[in-house]
Amino acid sequence: MARRQARGRALQGLDTTDFGRFRTYAYGDARPEVPVASVTVPDGPPGDAAKGRALFVSRARGPCTGCHLVPGADVWPAGNVGPDLSTVGDRGLTDGYLYQLVFDPRPIFPKTVMPPWGATGVLTPGEVRDVVAYLQTLKGPRPAETDPERDPATRRRPVGFGDNLDATNNPGVLLADQAEAEWSTKGPADRACADCHVGPPELAMKGVAARYPRHVASQGRVMSVEDWLTVHGPETTGAAYLAESEANLRMTVLIKMASNGLPVAIDTTSPEGRAALARGRASFERRVGQRNHACADCHTPDGGANHFLGGRMLADVREGLTRHFPTWRTSQSELWDLRKRFQWCMTPLGANMLAADAVEYAELELYLTSFDVGKPMSVPGIRH
């Protein structure tokens, strides 16, 4: 199968840098993760603590504050995936230890979720030295906290968004109305979905989406509802349902809503299902990109799940993260399917994306969906 690397041009605000130097999710990409670097402080002038602080708080470089709190009203919103570093300078850690830790923490913490900033070239050796100089200035006593929202330990936990199936609350619901009209509209091949699928979509498609992603024998691969439509639409009505297009998204919502309330029931026991699940799991745990991150780093309890990454509370994969997708994102005023979410999660991490309908993503989705089995579908969701 042709394997295309596509940048998600349709996504707003996405970085267009080419991260081709770093490994991706492509099954054909046999490169290892960024090699572990054991280093010592290089000779040269001492570090500049002021520059180090600027690097520490910079969102564009090592976004250290995404995981660590330090003093300063400008440090907002800091996360707590890593320890509070407000007084790390009091711990008597040597410059050599801190230099190694920031350059590449893996020799010290082999399973850490902290990226190897020096080993990947995000920070130069001189910049790592500046960051170390800054860390050594962080001495107690801690300044009194003036804003409980600044500190992730005292920040309020996010609350929900109300009834996701109420159209006055979730604009995503309205898209299904549009798709309902399309359901009985003839496409270029002079056929409509309704010509072959008898009854209104909520009956014709009842329970279908709860079985997706599934291995589709005729295609020889795992497919989500979205993936299936990219092939099935052109073959039947003649209409295009390109991955991540509006038409695909709308029809997916309509089909998935017909399973609302029904338990997710994907196949994880057939030989194909089991093999795909294992590959999906391997992708979930695979470290990719310039930050050498795995999905597991942020979405499992061994990683950052249930902690703040910056201002965001990280979801725990074990809760099941798929049964409300496509989901309306209040922060983007857009409905997103799961692939867009995957691609978005990878964007800040410095990895080239795969095409939205890549089999690698389909199997990753299958693995994620395995945690939703038995839980009721509720589409479209609504989230920040």
Ligand code: HEC
């Ligand atoms: C994705 C989250 C994440 C980011 C981003 C991150 N760290 Fe960390 N950091 C951690 C975790 C987790 C630990 C605790 C070590 C462990 O158990 O993995 C840690 C530990 C540390 C420690 C303490 C080490 C010790 O021995 O107590 C320092 C210092 C540190 N990080 C500095 C930095 C700096 C500087 C940056 C930015 C260049 C940074 N971190 C970015 C997650 C992160």
Ligand code: HEC
């Ligand atoms: C020419 C007849 C025909 C038309 C038109 C048609 N379909 Fe289908 N559809 C089928 C058949 C036959 C199957 C089962 C085929 C298979 O599983 O390979 C199917 C399967 C499906 C499935 C998967 C069902 C499952 O249980 O996995 C979905 C979803 C679907 N169609 C949606 C649509 C939508 C949406 C349209 C309109 C864009 C449409 N179909 C148009 C004949 C048609």
Ligand code: HEC
């Ligand atoms: C550096 C951390 C980070 C990594 C790595 C990461 N994500 Fe995320 N992810 C987030 C943040 C932040 C959010 C938004 C808050 C939340 O819902 O967890 C999020 C949200 C999600 C959601 C939506 C959860 C929901 O309930 O709506 C899914 C699904 C998801 N991520 C999947 C993935 C997958 C798959 C990967 C690997 C390809 C991945 N993430 C890698 C940070 C990360």
